[in-house]
Amino acid sequence: MDDKRIGIFDSGIGGTSIWGEIQELLPFEECIYLADSKNAPYGEKPAEQILALSIKNTEYLLSQGCKLIVVACNTATTNAIDYLRSNYDVPFIGIEPAIKPAAINTRSKIVGVLATKGTLSSSLFHSTSKNHTEGITVLEQRGTGLVEMIESGNLDSEDLYRLLERYITPMLEKGMDYLVLGCTHYPYLIPLLKKMLPENVTIIDSGQAVARQTKSVLEHNDLLTSSAVMGAHQFFTNGDENVLATILQSVKAKHSVTFKDF
Numbered sequence: 001m002d003d004k005r006i007g008i009f010d011s012g013i014g015g016t017s018i019w020g021e022i023q024e025l026l027p028f029e030e031c032i033y034l035a036d037s038k039n040a041p042y043g044e045k046p047a048e049q050i051l052a053l054s055i056k057n058t059e060y061l062l063s064q065g066c067k068l069i070v071v072a073c074n075t076a077t078t079n080a081i082d083y084l085r086s087n088y089d090v091p092f093i094g095i096e097p098a099i100k101p102a103a104i105n106t107r108s109k110i111v112g113v114l115a116t117k118g119t120l121s122s123s124l125f126h127s128t129s130k131n132h133t134e135g136i137t138v139l140e141q142r143g144t145g146l147v148e149m150i151e152s153g154n155l156d157s158e159d160l161y162r163l164l165e166r167y168i169t170p171m172l173e174k175g176m177d178y179l180v181l182g183c184t185h186y187p188y189l190i191p192l193l194k195k196m197l198p199e200n201v202t203i204i205d206s207g208q209a210v211a212r213q214t215k216s217v218l219e220h221n222d223l224l225t226s227s228a229v230m231g232a233h234q235f236f237t238n239g240d241e242n243v244l245a246t247i248l249q250s251v252k253a254k255h256s257v258t259f260k261d262f
Contacts (some may be wrong), residue, residue: 002223005030006214009057009064012040012151012239013247014185015072018095021211022070023135023233023253026218029163030231032064034262036237041147042140043076043116043183050118054080058088060262067223070214071095072184074115077123091217097125098204100132105202106178112139112171115182116147138173143183150185153243161192168196181205236260 006026008019012035012130021031034057036042042050053195059144061069070093071077071084079096085092097119103110119125120140129138132188149160171179178201180189187205197203218224233255236243241259248255 002067003225003227004065004067005032005071007032007064008072009034009036009054009060009061009069009076010072010184011042011053011076011093012037012147012185013149013244014018014147014183014188016244017184017205018070018207019021019073019206019233020251022214023231025211025215027253028225028227028229028231029218030146030225030234032061032066033233033235034061034255035235035237035244036262037062037151037237037244041116042073043118043147045118047079047118050076050079051083051134054084054257056262058084062088062090062241066090068093068214068218069184070210072210073160074183075122078119078124091221091223093210093214093217095206095210097180097182098209099129099138099180099208101227102178102180102202102204103136106136108175108177110134110137110139110174110176110240111178111180112168112176112183113180114141114143114167114170114186117142117144119182133255137174139174139176141167141171143167143186146189147183150188151239151243152247153240155191161195164189164192164236165196168193172201178202178204185219197249230254234258235261239262
């Protein structure tokens with residue numbers, strides 16, 4: 001058993017969707033969350049810069065004594081997790097678009113993937129897609145501009161709705177019946193997506209699968225907490241702490257939000 005914290009980092013507030021699933025499944029674990037909003041979005045940056053940012057975030061979380069690190073960013077996972085696993089001793093959990101369940105369950109044999117440039121252009125994404133989508137048409141759509149709008153904290157804006165609709169409509173016209181959200185920011189778009197998607201289209205994100213994998217890795221490494229008290233959580237951001245606090249306002253878990261210029 002281990003009472004150290006789980007570390008989580010993302011290019012901003014999006015990875016809180018992953019944190020929420022982990023907190024729900026593992027309520028006695030404590031987490032420290034790093035929102036690198038100053039450098040969001042990662043998805044439009046070159047691979048070497050994504051790696052450098054991922055190293056910076058990892059080393060800060062390790063300096064805080066984290067026992068496991070969740071790379072709660074699809075772009076950072078696809079561009080940096082192999083390096084991180086090779087160079088640091090703690091376990092790492094990555095995020096990949098949930099193409100496999102979509103490919104297994106699609107009836108139309110047409111699956112849409114909404115993700116960042118950094119994820120869609122990565123070799124990890126293409127190898128994963130190739131392994132699971134034989135006979136399936138995969139419609140790849142870059143969500144340029146979505147992360148920036150989500151980071152502003154205004155999730156109900158007409159501009160956000162129109163931009164999202166512009167990306168979704170062509171995939172609907174081609175007959176997709178599954179939409180895979182390939183960025184941890186995008187679950188915050190689900191209320192808008194439900195307004196524009198017909199009932200036959202299923203939305204899939206990776207949150208629950210990541211939480212289950214986190215629990216499995218903690219168990220395998222004998223790192224589960226011995227505490228029987230609900231965990232407390234720290235959130236650090238180098239962006240607007242009020243936006244992060246607003247995103248977390250419905251959270252019942254004990255937590256604090258702090259600005260830190262890392």
